Amino acid sequence: MIGVKAVVLSIVAHVLGIAGAVMVLVWCIHFRGGLAWDSSNKSLIFNIHPVLILIGLIIIGGEAIISYKALPLKKEVKKLIHLVLHSIALILGIVGVYAAFKYHNESGIANLYSLHSWLGIGIVVLYGVQWIYGFIVFFYPGGTASVRRESLPWHVLFGLFVYILAIGNAALGFLEKLTFLESSGLAKYGSEAFLVNFTAIVTILFGAFVVLTSLSQPPNEDKYSYFAL
Amino acid sequence: MIGVKAVVLSIVAHVLGIAGAVMVLVWCIHFRGGLAWDSSNKSLIFNIHPVLILIGLIIIGGEAIISYKALPLKKEVKKLIHLVLHSIALILGIVGVYAAFKYHNESGIANLYSLHSWLGIGIVVLYGVQWIYGFIVFFYPGGTASVRRESLPWHVLFGLFVYILAIGNAALGFLEKLTFLESSGLAKYGSEAFLVNFTAIVTILFGAFVVLTSLSQPPNEDKYSYFAL
Known part of the structure; x- marks a missing residue:
């Protein structure tokens, strides 16, 4: 555990999260023509994918992680916020993955051949397993005190592993889409290419x-609020 | 810190490292025609890049990290192994990056437009900064006891951050190269595509x-051998 206050680090995270959300919206709406669930312009269906994955799975999922550590609230309240935010993140992530399949199917593009798609399916499955295990052990019906105590470090470790995979896979998705666009003529050093690369960063x-x-000092020094990493 | 013995986890890492090294060599030599520093077939120059980055920066760099935790040796010996392996990893990484520029320059391909290239330069610089800081504080001339004690958790945390970035950037590189090959006609579900995706995994x-x-139990319970994560 590092000797920096969680609240300070979480504020930096919030600012970066807002910046990332604005950047992916500017990209998909301003540069890529907008979002649509049904359209003859199939690219608009694709555009739902990065927006929901970044704002849902990545940003709301990240806020779910830090909410449990950085909020100066009672454990039971933080746990509920953590659970609800992860539920929203997972649902938006699943809809975002479905949008990619819908775009492929309606455009005659092959599914599930790329590393990005393989990891994406794996991450959604692992995120779902983590959600179900967390719900059963920590929420309802809830494990015994010893099961909770022994599960907590693994819940944190596995959760961070899946989350880091999701961050890496978002970078893979930005690179893959930009490579397709550049091979179709998009300027390699143009403003859209820079926007996409900086959104990934x-x-x-x-x-x-x-x-x-998640590795820093909680506001109320509740040593069980997170695993003593 | 997790309650699993470092030696057990390090054996799994060694096996995966050997598998990854064999896979990248099979890809670059069997499927991509081999390695050459000078050739009229510029692809052979490129092939040096994934081989040196994966075997050097990633695998030898990973062995450098786990050597300090998992080897049942005296601290001074482990520190020397850690330093020497990281030196080899960094040198091979720099030569590997240079091979990518050499391939681009001799083939008329643009440099430094992709996320993979930007992150790659950043990672080599951060790895170098980490190496220099580690050398000065922990090896020669060496910081005072309090500087060492306060630096150690940040050395571990920053080192793991740079290492996770390097792993993610290796995945970006595999995906980028495979996307180029597939857009030039390589079969999306063929054996080479599967080999590259599984090498990334x-x-x-x-x-x-x-x-x-790096988060597990060291063999000799030397609590200063790593930061109490």
């Missing part, structure tokens, strides 16, 4: 501050 | 076991 920095927050 | 698993080893 802001995403990585957000992820780093989420992980740092 | 083995790399990610290797990185995960390196990080896990």
Whole structure:
């Protein structure tokens, strides 16, 4: 555990999260033509994918992680916020993955051949397993005190592992899409290419501050609020 | 710190590291035609890049990290092994980056436009800064006892951050190269595509076991051998 206050680190994370959300919206709406669930312009269906994955799975998922550490609230309240935010993140993530399949299927593009797609499916499954295990052991019906105590470090470690994988896979997705666009003529040093690369870098920095927050000092010194990493 | 013995986790890491090294060599030599520093077939120059980055920066760099935790040796011996392995990793990494520039320059391909290239430069610089700081504070001339004690957790945390970035950037590199090859006609579900994707997955698993080893129980319970994460 590092000797920095969680609240300070979490503020940096919030700012990076807001920046990332704005950047992915500017990219998909301003540069890529907007979002649509049904359209003859199939690219608009694709655009839902980065928006929901970044704002949902990554940013709301990151806020779910840091909420349990950085909020100066009672454990039971923090646990409920942690659970609800992760539920929203997972649902938006699943809809975001579905949008990618819908775009592929309606455009005649192959599914599930790339590393990004393989890792993406794996991450959603692992995130779901982690959510179910957390719900059963820590929320309802709840494990015994010893099961909770022994599960907690593994819940934190496995959760951070899945989250770091999601951050890495977001970077893979930005690179993959930009490579496709550049091979179709998009300027390699143009403003859109820079925006996408910097959105990926802001995403990585957000992820780093989420992980740092989870390793830092909680406001109320509740030593069980997180595993003594 | 997790309650699993470092030696057990480090053995899994060694096996994954050997598998990754064999896989990248099979890819670059069997599927991509081999390695050459000078050749009219510029692809052979490129092939040096993934081989040196994966075997050097990632695998030898990972072994450098776990050597300090998992070897049942005296602290001074482990420190020397840690330093020498990181030196080899960094040198091979720099030569590997240079091979990518050499390939680009001799083939008329643009440099430094992709996320992979930006992160790659950043990682080599951060790895170098970490090496220099570690050398000065922990090796020669060496900081005072209090400087060492306060530096150690940050050395571990920053080192793991740079290492996780390197693992993620290796995945970006595999995906970027495979996307180029597939857009030039390589079969999306063919044996080479599967080999590259599985090499990336083995790399990610290797990185995960390196990080896990660094968080686990050292053989001789030397509590200063690593930061009490």
